[in-house]
Amino acid sequence: MMKKNFKKRPPREEKEFDQKLVDLARVTRVTKGGKQMSFRATIVIGDRKGRVGFGIGKSSDVSTAISKAAKEAKKTLLSVPLKNETIPHEVLSKFGAGKVLIKPATKGRGIKVGGAMRVVFELAGVPNVTGKILGSKNKINILYATFEALKQLRK
Structure with a gap:
């Protein structure tokens, strides 16, 4: 028993x-x-x-x-400001030798970014965004540059 x-x-x-x-x-x-x-x-x-x-x-x-x-x-x-399920405007940011370019994307496009930036947008809950890593692909510098870009966003 x-x-x-x-x-x-x-x-x-x-x-x-x-x-x-x-x-x-x-x-x-x-x-x-x-x-x-x-x-x-x-x-x-x-x-x-x-x-x-x-x-x-x-x-x-x-x-x-x-x-x-x-x-x-x-x-x-x-906090990341959202407008129509994407970021409000295009932004370019640099940290060290790592540069990131982030652009708004149309609805249904998805997260079209690479490397460490993809994780940031997935966990932020941004459903549609396009981005490009320019220069160095060092993960830590890309994260710093991405967060600098997100700070530049305004509604």
Whole structure:
């Protein structure tokens, strides 16, 4: 016979934000005592309703680096203005050697952007947008440039 006095697990709370790991790198710091390895995690979070953010976290183990990145991402949240299910106007932004060009797209077109920009628009909940990465395709610089472009958007 089965025991009937088992403990019920409390219901799992719904997460406010979805998160995606964009980049995970093992980085090395060279000191007098030798090489010190650590991990750098880059995460994009969003609620698919117009709010999105990203963060970078470093730690000696992967899970701590990811949680640090998620914590930082919540601090950098910004809202994306939408007009007819797309962005209101064309915008060009640059960070380092990474340049991004983001254009509005007609309804039904979908997310036509590549690399790290695609994750940002998916998690922001922008259904139709077109974009192009110009210059360097470094994921972190592209994320910074994309967020600079999103800050330039006005309704």
